[in-house]
Amino acid sequence: MADRLLPTLVGAMSFLAALAIAGTLAAASLAAHWQSDTGSALTVQVTDPAEPAAAGNVTRLQAVLSILKASPNVVDSHQLSDDEMNRLLQPWLGATASQLNLPVPAVIAAQWRQPEPPDALAAALDAVAPGTLAETGADWAARVAALTSSIEASAVSVLLIVAAVAGAVISVATRAGLAQRREAIEIVHGLGALDSDIAGSFALRATRLAAVGAAIGALIALPVLFWLARLAAPFAGVLPQTVLPVLPAPLWAALPALPAAAAMIGWGTAQITVRGWLRRLA
Amino acid sequence: MIRFVDVWLKYRHKGEMAASSADVISGVSFDIPDGGFRWLTGASGAGKTSLLKLMYLAEHPYRGRIDILGVQAARISRREAAMLRRRIGVVYQDFRLLPHLSVYDNVALPMRLARRPEKRIRADVSELLHWVGLADKLERRPYELSGGEQQRIAIARAVIGQPHLLLADEPTGNLDDAQADRLMLLITALNRLGTTVVVATHNLTLVQNYPAPCLEIAGGRLVHDG
Numbered sequence: 001m002a003d004r005l006l007p008t009l010v011g012a013m014s015f016l017a018a019l020a021i022a023g024t025l026a027a028a029s030l031a032a033h034w035q036s037d038t039g040s041a042l043t044v045q046v047t048d049p050a051e052p053a054a055a056g057n058v059t060r061l062q063a064v065l066s067i068l069k070a071s072p073n074v075v076d077s078h079q080l081s082d083d084e085m086n087r088l089l090q091p092w093l094g095a096t097a098s099q100l101n102l103p104v105p106a107v108i109a110a111q112w113r114q115p116e117p118p119d120a121l122a123a124a125l126d127a128v129a130p131g132t133l134a135e136t137g138a139d140w141a142a143r144v145a146a147l148t149s150s151i152e153a154s155a156v157s158v159l160l161i162v163a164a165v166a167g168a169v170i171s172v173a174t175r176a177g178l179a180q181r182r183e184a185i186e187i188v189h190g191l192g193a194l195d196s197d198i199a200g201s202f203a204l205r206a207t208r209l210a211a212v213g214a215a216i217g218a219l220i221a222l223p224v225l226f227w228l229a230r231l232a233a234p235f236a237g238v239l240p241q242t243v244l245p246v247l248p249a250p251l252w253a254a255l256p257a258l259p260a261a262a263a264m265i266g267w268g269t270a271q272i273t274v275r276g277w278l279r280r281l282a
Numbered sequence: 283m284i285r286f287v288d289v290w291l292k293y294r295h296k297g298e299m300a301a302s303s304a305d306v307i308s309g310v311s312f313d314i315p316d317g318g319f320r321w322l323t324g325a326s327g328a329g330k331t332s333l334l335k336l337m338y339l340a341e342h343p344y345r346g347r348i349d350i351l352g353v354q355a356a357r358i359s360r361r362e363a364a365m366l367r368r369r370i371g372v373v374y375q376d377f378r379l380l381p382h383l384s385v386y387d388n389v390a391l392p393m394r395l396a397r398r399p400e401k402r403i404r405a406d407v408s409e410l411l412h413w414v415g416l417a418d419k420l421e422r423r424p425y426e427l428s429g430g431e432q433q434r435i436a437i438a439r440a441v442i443g444q445p446h447l448l449l450a451d452e453p454t455g456n457l458d459d460a461q462a463d464r465l466m467l468l469i470t471a472l473n474r475l476g477t478t479v480v481v482a483t484h485n486l487t488l489v490q491n492y493p494a495p496c497l498e499i500a501g502g503r504l505v506h507d508g
Contacts (some may be wrong), residue, residue, distance in 0.1 A: 187378050190340060191392050191439075192368030195360055279360075282340050 003205070006173045007213030010266075013166040014217025014258045015224075017159055021255075022225050024155035025248040026232060031148035038137030038144070042074060042112035044125065045133040049106035053128045060129035061106050067124055068110060074121070077110035112136050163265060170206050170269040177202060178277050189281055199274035203267045210266030214259040222255070284314040284337065284447070284478060289346035291332055291502075306332045307343070308502045314480065316351075319473045321489050322482040324499040330482040331375065333499060334449050337480065338372050339363050351446050351478075368396055371445035371477075373453045377436040379424040385411065385435055386420040392443045410438045413468070429456040437465060441472060448472060450481045454488060466492055 049061035056063065061079070068077040080088065085107065086095055093100065112118055122134040178185065185198055229247050291307035307329050314320050322330050335341040336348060339355055348355045353366055371392075379388050386407055393403045411417050414434040416427075424432050433456040440448060448469065454462035470492065473479045480497075483489065489496065498506035 183378075184380050184382075187380060188391065188395065189364075190338065190367060190372065190378070191395055192364050192366075192370075193395050194364045197395065282342055 003173065003177065003209060006169065006206070006209045007216065009169045010166055010210045010213030010262050011217035011220070013162045013169070014214035014262060015221045017162045017258055017261075018218050018221035018225065018255060020155045020158040020162065022221075022228065022247075022251055024152050025251050025254075026229075027148050027151040027155075029248050030232070031144050034141070034144050038140050040111050040113070041137045042077075042110040042118060043133075043135050044068065044077075044108040044110070045105040046108065046129055047105045047131045048103070054130065055128060060132070063128040064125050064132055065108065067121075067128065068108065071121060073113045073118070075111045075113060077108055080107045080109060163261075166210070166262060167265050167269045170210060170266050171273045173209075174202055174206055174270045174273040175277070177205075178274065185278075186281065189278070195275055195278050198278060199271050202274045203270040206266040206270035207263045208266075211259040211263040214262030218255045218258045225251070283316055283349060283352050284318075284480075285312075285347070285349040286336075287311050287347040289336065289343045289348060291336060291341060291343045293341075306502050307336065309346075310499070310502075310504045311346075312497055312504060312507050314478060317473070317476045317478055319470075319479045319494040320481075321494055321496040322480055322499065323484060323486070323489065323496055325484065328499045329502040330499060331451055332502070333497075334372075334451050334480065334482055337447070337449055338370050339367060368392065368443065369446045371440035371443060371448045373433075373436050373440045373448075373450035375451040375455065377424070377432045379432060379435055379439075381423060381425055384421050384423060385416060385427070388424065388435055389438045389442055392439060396443060406442060407438075410442055414438050414464075430458065430461060433457055434461070434465075437468070441468065444472075444475075445477060447478045448480070450479075452483055452485075453481060454483065454485060462488065463491075 044064060046061050046064050049059060051060050052058070053060045053063035058066070065077065065079070068074045085104065088107070089104070093102070117138060118134050118136060122132075125132040125134055188198065225247060289307055289310045290305055292303045292305045294303055310333065322333060324330050332341065336343060337350060339350070342356070350366060351369060353362070355363075355366075358366065380391070383391070389407045389411060390403045393406065408417065408420075411420060414437060416431060416434055416438070419427065419431070424435060427435070433453065437450075437453060440450070450469070453465060453469075457465060466488070469479055469481065495508055496506060497504060
């Protein structure tokens with residue numbers, strides 16, 4: 001009975017483990033995707049862009065742009081067009097925000113190449129155009145990193161719990177097998193069988209059953225993972241039609257590893273359980 | 283050499299205090315030289331089976347010293363104990379055959395545990411089963427056979443590995459006189475070849491027919507040695 005139930009229970013554990021691993025990898029992948037976009041993004045807001053700068057005969061916007069272009073740590077700087085500004089403000093001001101004659105600051109998007117915050121640059125910009133703001137997405141990226149870390153820690157906890165439950169299930173099944181075959185074990189023990197002979201026999205069976213159960217669980221998890229990947233595709237910037245490549249490469253390696261891991265847990269647990277049980281015999 | 287020095291044994295059940303259980307073997311001491319033969323006699327419940335269990339390492343005394351085939355039992359590892367058991371053949375009172383194995387496989391079991399070559403196992407098992415009159419029942423299961431036939435399988439299994447020590451607990455209990463004589467011929471033949479033998483029995487006729495030194499036990503105490 002326990003032998004028949006073991007692959008089913010280990011299969012369920014394997015299914016949960018596959019989801020946990022996929023969750024971890026997806027979180028890490030999405031976080032990396034978002035962090036690369038936002039961590040280096042530099043946004044500069046210039047209020048009263050058409051007013052004269054603090055020095056020279058140029059506007060505040062021109063003065064700021066010339067400093068940005070001259071900075072070696074700033075690349076791809078460009079002022080957002082009216083269309084881009086309208087898209088940016090659409091959630092708050094509707095689709096025609098630029099036609100409302102509101103005192104909207106000019107916005108310059110660029111990439112910041114340094115890991116440190118652009119404090120010196122912000123000071124230089126403020127000198128030529130007081131009130132100008134220069135920010136990167138570092139704070140947002142740090143929050144994403146913290147969120148990713150917590151998701152990964154949760155997934156690792158789930159994996160540890162799943163492994164512990166799988167070990168407990170195998171241990172219970174092994175004990176049931178020992179109780180069922182107690183007399184036979186006592187006989188072969190009395191005939192001079194080594195502990196390693198008896199434990200090896202049980203471990204071989206537990207290994208086989210756990211591996212088969214885990215393989216079935218991983219296979220059942222596969223369509224669920226494809227479905228979840230399809231749901232997550234827009235967040236990763238992948239079209240839903242290309243859902244197969246969205247599964248991270250490490251996941252393709254982890255899924256076949258589940259039966260191997262279950263087999264190792266089965267082997268180790270059975271060895272420990274049987275050897276402990278045999279010690280109670282003389 | 284089998285040596286017992288002031289050996290005490292009590293069975294402790296789970297959760298039972300040591301002091302609350304009674305001694306089943308009390309201060310037993312004796313020597314059996316290599317190649318010796320001893321009858322072990324006494325009434326039912328006197329402690330014969332417990333004494334044999336101590337000899338085949340199924341129980342450990344809580345006091346005293348036991349040497350089996352020159353090895354101090356308390357000082358050996360589990361692996362060494364297993365290797366020592368392979369040098370001991372035991373005929374159990376209740377046969378202790380594996381019901382899911384055939385007659386052939388039951389008898390072959392000690393040799394397979396010792397990792398003997400299958401060719402040699404086949405030859406030895408066939409010869410021994412022929413000798414005990416079960417050559418035509420190689421593939422039968424033990425539960426398909428009579429008590430006497432099961433007894434003979436148990437005997438064949440005990441002697442297949444040519445043990446250095448043969449322990450038999452009421453080995454003739456299920457045999458008729460002719461079979462019992464045949465068994466005793468085998469046991470005495472093994473003894474002449476150097477196997478140390480201890481046979482527990484309450485069959486005094488058997489003891490008279492095969493005179494040998496006797497260990498008599500009563501109430502867990504050795505009351506006669508010689």
